[in-house]
Amino acid sequence: MVKSKKKFIDYVSKGFEKGWKHIDASLVTSDETLEADVVIVGSGAGGGNTAEILAQVGLYVIIVEEGPLKTSNDFRMKEDEAYSMLYQESASRQTRDRGIKIFQGRMVGGGTGVNWTTSFRTPETTLNFWVDQMGVKGFSESEMSPWFEWVEKRYKIQSWSLPSNANNSVLETGCTRLGIGWGKIKRNVVGCQNLGYCGTGCPTNAKQSTLITTIPGALKEGAMLISKARAENFEIKNGRIISLKCLSMTKRGNAPSKKFFKIRAKHYVLAAGGIGSPAVLLRSKNKIFNPYGIVGKRTFLHPVNLSGAIMPFEVFGEYGAPQTSFSDHYIDTRLDLNKSGFKLECPPLQPMLVATNLEGHGKFHSEIMRKRPFLQVLIALQRDGFHPESIGGSVFLKKDGSPGLDYTVSSYVWDGIRDAFHVMADIQFAAGAKSVSPVHRDAAIYKSPKKAKEAISSLPMEILKARLFSAHVMGGCPMGEDPEKSVVNSEGTHHEVENLSVFDGSVFPTSIGANPMESIFAISAKFSQELAKKIG
Amino acid sequence: MLTRRSLLKKSAVSGVTILAFETCLASPTIPPAPEDLGHHFEFLSLQDRGILSKLIPVILADSLPSSLDEAELSIKEIIIGWDIAVLGLPILTQTELKRLFEVMKSNFILSMTPRLITGVPSAWEDPSEIENFLNKWRKSEPDNFITGNELRVGYMGLVEITVACWYGNPRSWEFCGYYGPINLNSLIP
Ligand SMILES: Cc1cc2nc3c(=O)[nH]c(=O)nc-3n(C[C@H](O)[C@H](O)[C@H](O)COP(=O)(O)OP(=O)(O)OC[C@H]3O[C@@H](n4cnc5c(N)ncnc54)[C@H](O)[C@@H]3O)c2cc1C
Numbered sequence: 133m134v135k136s137k138k139k140f141i142d143y144v145s146k147g148f149e150k151g152w153k154h155i156d157a158s159l160v161t162s163d164e165t166l167e168a169d170v171v172i173v174g175s176g177a178g179g180g181n182t183a184e185i186l187a188q189v190g191l192y193v194i195i196v197e198e199g200p201l202k203t204s205n206d207f208r209m210k211e212d213e214a215y216s217m218l219y220q221e222s223a224s225r226q227t228r229d230r231g232i233k234i235f236q237g238r239m240v241g242g243g244t245g246v247n248w249t250t251s252f253r254t255p256e257t258t259l260n261f262w263v264d265q266m267g268v269k270g271f272s273e274s275e276m277s278p279w280f281e282w283v284e285k286r287y288k289i290q291s292w293s294l295p296s297n298a299n300n301s302v303l304e305t306g307c308t309r310l311g312i313g314w315g316k317i318k319r320n321v322v323g324c325q326n327l328g329y330c331g332t333g334c335p336t337n338a339k340q341s342t343l344i345t346t347i348p349g350a351l352k353e354g355a356m357l358i359s360k361a362r363a364e365n366f367e368i369k370n371g372r373i374i375s376l377k378c379l380s381m382t383k384r385g386n387a388p389s390k391k392f393f394k395i396r397a398k399h400y401v402l403a404a405g406g407i408g409s410p411a412v413l414l415r416s417k418n419k420i421f422n423p424y425g426i427v428g429k430r431t432f433l434h435p436v437n438l439s440g441a442i443m444p445f446e447v448f449g450e451y452g453a454p455q456t457s458f459s460d461h462y463i464d465t466r467l468d469l470n471k472s473g474f475k476l477e478c479p480p481l482q483p484m485l486v487a488t489n490l491e492g493h494g495k496f497h498s499e500i501m502r503k504r505p506f507l508q509v510l511i512a513l514q515r516d517g518f519h520p521e522s523i524g525g526s527v528f529l530k531k532d533g534s535p536g537l538d539y540t541v542s543s544y545v546w547d548g549i550r551d552a553f554h555v556m557a558d559i560q561f562a563a564g565a566k567s568v569s570p571v572h573r574d575a576a577i578y579k580s581p582k583k584a585k586e587a588i589s590s591l592p593m594e595i596l597k598a599r600l601f602s603a604h605v606m607g608g609c610p611m612g613e614d615p616e617k618s619v620v621n622s623e624g625t626h627h628e629v630e631n632l633s634v635f636d637g638s639v640f641p642t643s644i645g646a647n648p649m650e651s652i653f654a655i656s657a658k659f660s661q662e663l664a665k666k667i668g
Numbered sequence: 669m670l671t672r673r674s675l676l677k678k679s680a681v682s683g684v685t686i687l688a689f690e691t692c693l694a695s696p697t698i699p700p701a702p703e704d705l706g707h708h709f710e711f712l713s714l715q716d717r718g719i720l721s722k723l724i725p726v727i728l729a730d731s732l733p734s735s736l737d738e739a740e741l742s743i744k745e746i747i748i749g750w751d752i753a754v755l756g757l758p759i760l761t762q763t764e765l766k767r768l769f770e771v772m773k774s775n776f777i778l779s780m781t782p783r784l785i786t787g788v789p790s791a792w793e794d795p796s797e798i799e800n801f802l803n804k805w806r807k808s809e810p811d812n813f814i815t816g817n818e819l820r821v822g823y824m825g826l827v828e829i830t831v832a833c834w835y836g837n838p839r840s841w842e843f844c845g846y847y848g849p850i851n852l853n854s855l856i857p
């Protein structure tokens with residue numbers, strides 16, 4: 133029998149060849165006004181998901197996306213190309229004090245195009261907190277579970293059956309030896325080749341990003357995609373939005389040009405993500421969008437600190453599915469909020485990502501890079517937004533109108549970060565690490581658990597000293613029933629402006645306490661179905 | 669990144685008094701820029717490139733190839749990588765980086781920051797002087813009453829872009845034991 137040759141077909145670009153509607157705004161010169169039933173700003177988890185649902189009920193949808201349209205043939209697993217092409221601000225976005233690096237996708241597909249495929253339902257404890265403390269309606273576990281089931285089908289979220297790469301195995305071994313609970317992560321992939329390059333765009337179309345699932349789903353129904361266009365602000369008349377003004381990006385894609393066009397629609401959906409969605413409302417400069425000054429407030433990050441270890445065996449953390457195991461031990465045992473809880477996971481370890489997240493230069497830096505094949509890294513994600521002291525950050529506009537974020541790490545969260553440094557070192561040593569180094573300005577490389585413990589106890593937990601990052605921007609347009617405390621209601625509709633909704637991660641009233649993609653899919657699916665019933 | 673306004677504010681008082689000293693000192697010697705390998709530079713000036721050519725070997729230490737020719741070629745490529753990387757950044761970030769180079773050139777008029785405060789080398793020839801300068805910035809306290817977080821942030825920016833340009837370049841991969849992206853064809857049965 134002759135086996136047919138399977139290839140990794142770039143069927144999204146084939147779809148455009150066959151006539152899916154797409155405009156690259158950086159190449160267009162006319163400034164005509166477009167018309168649609170619904171315009172969706174952003175094509176990430178919230179935007180892509182919403183586009184398909186609304187297009188399927190017969191609404192004419194236009195998706196406006198600031199980033200470029202790139203497809204699997206463009207994803208060449210090269211870090212030097214990918215970060216500048218696919219990430220917000222070339223992956224150099226930071227908080228105002230430069231203390232936290234912020235990773236967000238900026239491409240057709242948004243964060244789902246570059247994320248690491250880790251899929252968790254919103255923890256029940258988080259949903260309960262929203263219902264009990266944050267005035268949100270309709271989000272109990274039983275009300276949400278049909279939506280999680282729907283999402284898991286649509287995005288093929290399933291258990292990952294291959295063994296973990298060595299980077300993740302260290303987390304498993306260390307936790308097992310210390311008696312700390314851990315689990316395996318579900319992933320939104322089909323036919324995954326276990327390459328490990330999810331962060332530079334999946335070259336095999338295994339990852340079920342919105343780029344290959346729901347955006348094509350919407351385009352098949354006749355929706356139109358406009359890439360490289362930044363939604364600037366809404367125009368309002370008699371309490372209703374009458375148009376959305378968009379700026380074309382320059383060809384290079386890093387800045388808006390002076391060319392603009394307008395889109396008129398019956399309904400407007402913001403899905404530009406955390407930081408992005410509040411920014412459009414702030415730029416719209418009308419009190420009606422922000423009567424109580426809440427827009428952009430309560431932006432959460434799951435601030436992440438890192439611990440590196442040199443193992444006695446080869447790790448090669450750049451290869452193999454990047455995140456396959458986790459531990460929620462320090463979330464589950466800290467739900468009383470006496471101490472800040474955190475989730476433990478592993479990152480992928482391609483060389484540029486490693487090199488740019490290490491502290492120091494010269495010999496210190498190069499020695500770690502030389503041993504990189506043996507390098508293992510753990511990360512801890514703080515569950516911010518639940519304790520009264522953990523109020524999150526605040527989005528502001530820079531002088532050119534682009535958004536920035538103020539985020540003060542509370543002393544409560546700093547204590548959690550120190551605890552996480554301790555715990556990560558313990559796990560790494562338990563798994564056999566030869567040495568451990570917390571990623572911190574003042575840390576050295578420690579050869580024994582005792583030395584590491586002493587050092588971590590006295591390291592200053594301060595901004596720009598402990599290196600922090602975030603790949604999970606959440607909140608900024610929180611939902612709730614009280615218009616004085618929230619921006620949208622429990623259906624994602626703006627409290628004051630009836631033809632405006634926000635369907636993305638910015639509606640979370642707290643952080644999720646788990647990787648947010650599946651939560652955003654579920655919430656935007658629920659919201660979109662409700663909206664489709666109203667206006668479809 | 670360094671912001672002009674805050675440094676101005678913070679160094680205004682001390683700046684005036686130190687200006688007298690500063691003008692007595694020899695103005696800094698900026699090393700010549702290495703060849704451009706045919707790249708048309710849009711962001712980095714000749715002087716910026718001269719400074720980078722001396723900074724890069726100190727930042728990257730022995731991760732650069734041991735053969736002198738190869739090391740030189742790598743440095744030239746890293747400088748080109750810098751130019752390309754910066755041009756992809758938001759315009760405001762580019763402005764901040766411009767200002768960082770003004771500080772490193774000890775251009776008092778443009779940077780308003782005396783060398784006595786920033787510790788920028790007077791000449792860029794001596795690697796140990798460059799090392800001291802980098803360490804001063806690295807270790808500078810983020811809440812320093814004159815410079816604020818600016819030196820620490822400037823340090824992090826310099827190092828980050830440099831190591832990004834190097835470890836994104838296949839010439840560095842042997843050193844860090846990276847076999848590079850997977851050949852997709854090898855996966856097709
Ligand atoms: C490297 C990385 C790894 C991650 N790994 C995981 C993971 O494994 N599991 C998980 O659950 N989560 C992960 N996340 C987070 C997850 O991808 C995001 O939380 C999620 O994609 C956010 O969805 P969203 O719809 O809120 O916004 P996004 O997906 O960020 O989409 C917003 C889109 O809007 C565009 N936009 C912004 N402003 C404008 C504007 N003014 N006009 C037009 N367009 C605009 C942006 O370019 C972007 O494409 C990861 C994120 C990153 C960056």
Ligand code: SF4
Nearest residue numbers: 324325327328330334
């Ligand atoms: S690990 Fe799987 S999902 Fe990730 S890039 Fe590779 S093939 Fe795609």
